[in-house]
Amino acid sequence: MRLLHPKTLEIASKRKYIPKTVLSHAWSEVFKYLATGQKHPKVFITDEYYLGVYMSMVYEMSQIRGCNFDKSKINNYSKEFSRGFREELSSDHIMIMYTAYFDDNYLFSDACSLYFKGINIFPDIFGDEWRKYVPVESHKEIHRQITKTINK
Numbered sequence: 001m002r003l004l005h006p007k008t009l010e011i012a013s014k015r016k017y018i019p020k021t022v023l024s025h026a027w028s029e030v031f032k033y034l035a036t037g038q039k040h041p042k043v044f045i046t047d048e049y050y051l052g053v054y055m056s057m058v059y060e061m062s063q064i065r066g067c068n069f070d071k072s073k074i075n076n077y078s079k080e081f082s083r084g085f086r087e088e089l090s091s092d093h094i095m096i097m098y099t100a101y102f103d104d105n106y107l108f109s110d111a112c113s114l115y116f117k118g119i120n121i122f123p124d125i126f127g128d129e130w131r132k133y134v135p136v137e138s139h140k141e142i143h144r145q146i147t148k149t150i151n152k
Contacts, residue, residue: 002029002042005102006057006094008110011124013061018119023062027069030055034077045101048077052084053093054101060089108133116142 004012004026012022030051033043045051055074062069074085087093111121118139122130136142 002026002113003045003054003101004058005107005110006097007107007125008114008121009057009061011121013064015121015124018114018121020062020065020067022114022119023058023065023067024069026058027055027062027067030058031073034081048080049084050096050101052081053087053089054084054097055081056085056087056089057094057097059085 004022009023009026012018029042033040034051043051045054052074059069059071071085074082107125111125114121115134120130122134126133131137136145
């Protein structure tokens with residue numbers, strides 16, 4: 001899993017058909033990144049303050065969904081990260097997330113990634129027109145096409 005677009009987090013927090021693991025993977029991915037200290041292609045928010053803000057968003061959405069995340073882990077990392085997590089989310093924070101780190105292409109990429117895992121958030125993003133963006137609707141058909149291609 002990777003960092004998820006804030007809109008994806010919001011959808012995951014409100015839809016019961018989406019497993020809670022979607023949120024927990026976003027939560028744990030950041031801790032893995034912080035624990036290793038290595039550059040990680042899935043964690044591209046390098047500013048520790050805004051990484052904390054992102055984690056605050058993940059935590060808020062997880063609470064809506066009823067996840068049981070241990071926020072005391074936040075204290076094990078830098079002061080900037082902790083400060084970003086503890087600061088009340090404002091419209092400015094959210095706007096920076098949408099403009100500096102995430103865009104519509106990233107949201108579409110999240111939707112594709114989840115779709116291949118059997119979770120369809122396309123209708124939540126595009127409404128009734130979601131089928132215009134998904135070339136193959138059933139996982140059985142995806143499997144059939146991939147198998148056919150591999151066997152050639």
